[in-house]
Structure formats: structure tokens, C-alpha cells
Amino acid sequence: xxxxxxxxxxxxxxxxxxxDHVEAHGGNALEQLRNNRMGLWLFFVSEAFLFGGLLAVRFxxxxxxxxxxxxxxxxxxxxxLLISSLxxxxxxxxxxxxxxxxxxICMVITMILGLVFLFGVMIFEWGIFPxxxxxxxxxxxxxxxxVVFAMTGMHALxxxxxxxxxxxxxxxxxxxxxxxxxxWGVESCxxxxxxxxxxxxFFYPALYLIGTPVH
Amino acid sequence: MNEKRSAAYRASVxxxxxxxxxxxxxxxxxxxxxSTVVIFLLALFKAVAVxxxxxxxxxxxxxxxxx
Numbered sequence: 001x002x003x004x005x006x007x008x009x010x011x012x013x014x015x016x017x018x019x020d021h022v023e024a025h026g027g028n029a030l031e032q033l034r035n036n037r038m039g040l041w042l043f044f045v046s047e048a049f050l051f052g053g054l055l056a057v058r059f060x061x062x063x064x065x066x067x068x069x070x071x072x073x074x075x076x077x078x079x080x081l082l083i084s085s086l087x088x089x090x091x092x093x094x095x096x097x098x099x100x101x102x103x104x105i106c107m108v109i110t111m112i113l114g115l116v117f118l119f120g121v122m123i124f125e126w127g128i129f130p131x132x133x134x135x136x137x138x139x140x141x142x143x144x145x146x147v148v149f150a151m152t153g154m155h156a157l158x159x160x161x162x163x164x165x166x167x168x169x170x171x172x173x174x175x176x177x178x179x180x181x182x183x184w185g186v187e188s189c190x191x192x193x194x195x196x197x198x199x200x201x202f203f204y205p206a207l208y209l210i211g212t213p214v215h
Numbered sequence: 216m217n218e219k220r221s222a223a224y225r226a227s228v229x230x231x232x233x234x235x236x237x238x239x240x241x242x243x244x245x246x247x248x249x250s251t252v253v254i255f256l257l258a259l260f261k262a263v264a265v266x267x268x269x270x271x272x273x274x275x276x277x278x279x280x281x282x
Contacts, residue, residue: 037275064251075242082238086231089269093227097220187271194269201261205254209245 033184040188044195051199054151058206066211067144069136070124074208077120078200084113085197088166092190098180100173107170110193114163121152144214151203158196165189230268237261 091106122128125148127135137145169189172178178186241257244250266272 034275041272041275071242071245075238078238079235082231082234085234085265085269086227089227089230090224093220093223097223099220191270194265198262198265198270201258201265205241205245205258209241209254210251 029182036184036188040191047195047199050154051202054147054154055202055206058147058151061143061147062211064211065214066207066209067136067148068213069148069208071208073120073124074204077117077124078204080113080117080120081197081200084110084117085194087113088190088193092186095173095178095183095186096180103173103186104170107166107173111163111166111170114159114166114193118156118159118163121156125152148207151207155196155199155203158199162189162193162196165192226268230264234261234264237264 087106087109091103091110094100094102094106123133125135125137127133137148139145139149166189169178169185172185237257237260241254241261244253244257248254
């Protein structure tokens with residue numbers, strides 16, 4: 001009888017030890033996740049100073065004026081970025097729910113839309129292909145061109161890094177990485193992409209909508 | 216699980232539609248109202264929607280794991 005009781009106690013101790021281990025491990029993982037999130041958001045705060053500075057420059061130098069840009073093109077490329085944010089969110093939601101196929105499709109769509117946005121800015125704002133579309137400004141032409149290129153250029157750098165980030169995450173997901181329980185890579189990539197969109201939410205009216213056009 | 220997933224997708228699409236509508240209103244507000252304040256208020260609404268629903272900012276101070 002005592003042997004059986006001893007065995008049960010031993011089993012209980014082992015079980016309890018295993019439970020403690022899992023709890024400790026889970027606790028660490030949760031703590032790590034919180035730290036990761038905090039780190040990413042602190043990075044965004046530092047980035048906000050950069051983009052905020054560019055916005056301040058725009059209002060200081062342009063005031064209540066703006067270059068005579070095509071507002072419809074502005075709305076079109078803004079819509080593309082907005083839709084890319086939606087597809088990214090759907091992709092993240094898909095991974096949270098274990099829907100790998102939708103995740104993969106949404107990541108590819110987001111990448112394509114990110115590139116469409118990038119080329120839209122390069123062609124219609126920067127005018128790098130004059131045979132397709134004559135750009136409005138040059139970076140060295142006047143204060144309007146300089147600010148347009150500084151703002152869209154810095155934003156475009158983030159779009160490029162975002163597209164590379166999405167490609168890496170999509171490729172890892174394709175190889176079986178990430179799960180509904182553990183997908184910080186997907187979450188951070190999604191948040192980063194939404195941040196790029198968030199910056200554009202303020203850049204778009206500052207560049208295209210606010211002020212009287214100057215010819 | 217499927218029900219939960221569908222609800223999550225629906226929520227995403229709804230937020231996307233709200234953002235689209237706000238962008239269109241912003242565009243016409245710029246053309247007809249010429250008000251910097253109105254345009255920036257609309258941009259602020261869009262930013263709050265993105266921060267809250269897409270970037271899950273509340274996960275920073277809640278116990279929500281997210282995954």
C-alpha cells in the first residue's frame with residue numbers, strides 16, 4: 001500500500017515539476033513577447049521624431065501653399081497603400097487563426113501593393129520615367145521639390161524595407177515557421193507595415209490636400 | 216474556430232472600409248472646404264483606427280497575448 005502511495009506521490013511530484021517548468025517557460029515567453037512589443041513601439045517613437053520633423057519642415061517652408069500636384073494620383077496611391085494595410089491585417093489574422101493559405105496569399109498581395117505604391121510615387125511624383133509621366137518637381141528645383149522629395153523619399157525607404165520584411169516573413173511562413181501560438185515575426189512585420197501606412201495618413205494631406213496650389 | 220476566423224476577417228474588412236470612406240471624405244473636404252483643421256481631424260480619425268485595430272496598440276498595456 002505504502003509502495004503504491006509512494007509511487008503516486010512521486011508521479012505527482014514529477015507532474016508538478018513539469019507543470020512548473022511549462023508555467024515558467026510560458027511566463028518567460030510572454031514576458032519576452034511584451035518586451036519585443038515595447039521595443040518595437042519605442043522604435044516607432046524614435047521614428048515619429050523623424051517623420052514629425054519632416055512634417056514640421058513642410059508647414060514651415062510651404063505654409064498655406066503646396067505644389068500643384070495631381071490630387072487624383074495622390075488619392076490613387078493612397079488607396080493602394082490603404083488596401084495593402086488591409087491585406088496585411090487579413091494575413092496576420094489568418095496566421096493567428098492557423099489559416100496558412102490565406103496568410104500566404106495576403107502577404108503576396110501586400111508585397112505587390114507595396115511595390116505598386118512605390119512605383120506610383122517614383123513614376124508620378126519623382127518622374128523617373130519621363131516617357132511615361134513627366135514629374136512635377138526636382139529635388140534641387142525649389143523649396144517645393146526639395147520637401148516633396150525629402151518626405152516621399154524617406155517614406156519610400158520605409159516602404160522598401162517593409163516589402164523586404166514582408167518577403168522574409170512570407171518565405172519563413174511558406175517553410176512552416178510560425179503558428180497561431182507563436183508568430184511574433186508576423187505580428188511585428190504587420191505592425192511595421194501599418195506604421196508605414198500611418199505615416200502616409202499624415203503625409204498624404206500635407207503633400208496633396210492642404211494649401212493653395214502654387215504653379 | 217471557423218466562426219471566430221470569419222468574425223476576425225469581417226472586423227478587418229469593416230475597418231478597411233471605414234478608412235476608405237474617411238479617405239474619400241478627406242479628398243472631397245480638401246476640394247470643397249479647404250479647411251486644414253477638418254482634413255487633419257479626418258487624418259487623426261484614420262490614424263486612431265489604424266493604431267487601435269491594425270497595430271493593436273492596446274496589447275502594450277493589457278494582458279492580451281494576441282497569439
